[in-house]
Amino acid sequence: MPAQKNKNKALLVLENGAFFEGIPFGFFSPNTFGEVVFNTAMTGYQEALTDPSYAGQILTMTYPLVGNYATNKENFESKRVQVRGFVISELCELPSHFKAFETLGKFLKEYKIPGLYNVDTRALTQVIRTKGVMKGVICKSDVDIKKVSEEVNLRPHPDSEDLLPYVTVSKPEVWNKKGTRNIVLIDTGVKYNILRSLERRGCRITVVPANTSFEKIMRYNPEGIIISNGPGDPAKPTYVIETVRKLINESDIPIFGICLGHQILALAAGAKTYKLKFGHRGVNHPVKDFETGTVHITTQNHGYAVDSQSLEGTNFKATKFNLNDNSIEGLTHKNKPIFSVQYHPEGGPGPQDNKYLFDKFLKMVGKNV
Structure with missing residues (x-):
């Protein structure tokens, strides 16, 4: 049931x-500023709201009715809501x-x-x-719009700063202490479902x-390493790129x-990234694996992609491509057990299309032990 109209307005x-x-x-917090982006999913608004990849952004859903199944205590992808603002059509x-x-x-009030x-x-x-994604502000309705x-146009873009300090853990945390595979995950904004x-x-x-x-990562004696998803321009956190460069070159x-981790791997290898016009955010993106010929429906949330031409001269090859715009969706190292995907294997659009990627990774881990 949609909410009833009232006289209070905002812009x-x-x-x-x-x-x-x-x-x-x-x-309501007037003058809430962020990059305005859209998501085409019909469900999953709570997961989207708590996804750290949305840090710095005002999110709008293209599906008109939102809130019809409320929120619950389970569908969190992080400890808190990460978006700066939420814009919808009908509120239930x-x-x-x-x-x-x-x-x-x-x-949202909480x-x-x-x-x-x-x-x-x-x-x-x-x-x-x-026009492409752009900066925006949520404000009162009685302002001078021009x-x-x-003023919005003059403000620095959220991507102009490194957003990882806002989403990463402050100190190491361990999940599943009784687990038998010792995995280190570099938290650049990880979703809990990973x-x-x-x-x-x-x-x-x-x-x-x-x-x-x-050096600190190596002290954990990891059997495998994951670089997580996260927000912002992948070129900004140069410290992560340098760490990953050493992991690629000085270890096996x-x-x-995953997602931002995919972009950071490419940058660490010497490739480049670029900003997409309006990004990929939704649960219906078709990705073709050119090694197997299989097409997977994927969950995505990112605003940057890897430049295909810049891969020349690196040790990585592109293996997966987005069938909507032909952007790179997956990389594989030519000699080492290293690979990446631009989309979210923990997401469930298919609903199980991409779970195999975790099994593929752990198979590599098993071979390397």
Whole structure:
């Protein structure tokens, strides 16, 4: 059931002067600034809201009805809500689900995240697809829109800073201490379901901060290393890139890069990345594996991709491609047990299409022991 209209209004103003009116819900905080992006999934809004890859961003859903199954205590992908703002079309205030804990509005209020509903998200998405992702601000409706858009345009882009300090663990944490496989995960914004997927496979996972050095990682005597997903421009955290470069060149430990980890692997190998016009965010992206000929439906959330031409002269080859825009979705090292994917193997769009990637990684780990 959609929420009833009221007289309170607020705006989402974009840097190009476009603006969209809506009704505030959750915790309204005027002048909330971020990069405005869209997600095409029909479900999974709680997972998206708590995904660290959305740090620095105002998220809009293209599916019109949001909140109809409320929020629960299980579908967290991190300790808190990570988006800066949430923009939707219809807000359901009377949800129904057997696991429901609290409404979406109460959930956002608890984490002090501003939301807007009754927004024309179809028009907003069309602007982003046409012009590309851009900076925006959630503000009161009585502002001077031209002045606000000019101010937004002058503000530094969220990607201009390293966002990893906002999402990484502050100190090492261990998941599943009784696990038999000793895996180190470099936390650049990991989703909890990656850790759950490894835990279900009997791994003992040491989650280390993004700035952990090569030497400290090696002291854990890892059987395998994972570089997680995360937010922002992959070229900004140069300290992670340098650590991964040493891991590639000075060890034979199996390495698995996921999303941002995929991009960091490429940068560590000497390749380059570039910003996509409006990114890949959704649960319906077709990816073809050119080694097997198989097409997988994938869950994705990223705004950058690896430059295919820059792979020349590196020890990596592209093995998977996005069938929508032909961007690189997977890399494999030519000589070592190292590979990566741009999408999320822990996601369930198929729903089990990509779980095999964890098994592939652990098979490499087994061979290397």
